[in-house]
Amino acid sequence: MSKRSPLVQSVERAVSILKSFSASEPELGVGEISRRVGIPKSTVFRLLATLEEDNLISQDPDTGLYRLGIELLVLANNAMISTDLQRVARPILRHLARDLNETVTLTILDAQDVVNLELFASPERMIMRVGWVGRRMPVHATSSGKAIIAFKTEEEQKNILPSELEGYTPQTVTNHSQLKTDLLQVREKGYAIALEELESGLNALAVPIRNHEGEVIACVSVSGPSHRFTEKYVYEIIPSVLKTSTQLSSELGYRNGF
Amino acid sequence: MSKRSPLVQSVERAVSILKSFSASEPELGVGEISRRVGIPKSTVFRLLATLEEDNLISQDPDTGLYRLGIELLVLANNAMISTDLQRVARPILRHLARDLNETVTLTILDAQDVVNLELFASPERMIMRVGWVGRRMPVHATSSGKAIIAFKTEEEQKNILPSELEGYTPQTVTNHSQLKTDLLQVREKGYAIALEELESGLNALAVPIRNHEGEVIACVSVSGPSHRFTEKYVYEIIPSVLKTSTQLSSELGYRNGF
DNA sequence: AACGCTGTTCCGCTAAGCGAAACAGCGTTA
């Protein structure tokens, strides 16, 4: 959301520096950061020094490279105990994860991606645990993304989806009209399935969660490796996940079934 | 660490605003933040607007109160795939969590607190899952804190420990000389135990992890509710956790036993 | 030795950021 009041440029720059790191590129130098965010090296250096003072950034003394610091974990921890949705969802999704013995997440739409807010999984099932909470994922290549945007207007969908749908695997839907058809089906059936669309070997099922106004605000997603979480098994657990979503939506004040 | 180069005041202020939120007080108003961080309201307002633009902060439109935003979860996610320690520790601690069927964490010392970097637990065991990764805890009232500082010099211990040891439960050690005795025992036995010291009903065992230089850089901690994770059971699993720590330390290049 | 890159420091300049004061709105009280 664009605020009318002037913003603080130094803070905007500091945040864009924080955002320049990724899970796939956790370590960057001053020059590389300068190039990526378009800020002169001396300015980047000063901003990094400030972030380092508060442990949002740390520097490897051997290589001189910078990385995100653990104070971000602390701030994220403080950020997590937040909404009614999360408080209501936790016991219900924990129960579902125990029943299914697969990875269960609570996922929301944020700008043009979906992001996991909560994760429930057994340690032996957490093969892909790294990165789940806080992980941003493309809307078109995930069951979560489809489960949420299927219930948006066409105008909203157009604003959310990029013009070029990136293909992450051979199974990713990269054709806009095919995606549109898929979204109509999601709307009709009340759930979305993604079979190896985001990553090879990863299957997922997602069901939307509605608030008291009937608006889709999040979804429950179940995922696992395709050798275990087979297409057949995905279909078997649909009733269970639909029921969980209905229970959650109901506790949030939603009064209609599908 | 104090940098000599001048820091950016606006960024320092923005970070102190982020730090003013806590798990126990997730929502604050402009005036309250202004009082807490000692910055005039108009300045706080402008800094909040900037942080909101990047979703590090969000404002409840109904109440006007502010809370930490989900971009912090995204940044924390990107921060997590970081050190050799974590990469080495993950499979080993996952295995331990499966064997023990209790909550297992990887914990480090950060300034004057201990902070959990990784968490492994079954969904049905995650009663206290909320807040673990990124949670800051007092050194003197946790098995993790004791397991780590026991191997510091007395000078370092003095710098780490607050002059007044806060009592969180009747069992918390709040006397400096008693704590000193406890730390000597930890050093001798190679592990630390905290029985209901941080929270009533919470027991924990922690064992230090050494790097290739023999320096204690983290610890493995196992915790659970005292009705299940009884004192008797805590003692039963000591060999298992010691073995895990030895394995971890060994993979980090440490070449001696205790 | 020269080169190319890195992270880091310096310092003159200027506009970004500050903060006091005021405003608009809301809930409470008399």
Add this chain to the structure above:
DNA sequence: TAACGCTGTTTCGCTTAGCGGAACAGCGTT
């Protein structure tokens, strides 16, 4: 109903915080 006390938000004159180009120190490579 008016006054009050608090909130979040806006304005604008002032000044120094922050900028960024240039230079430096160090390191690895040729």
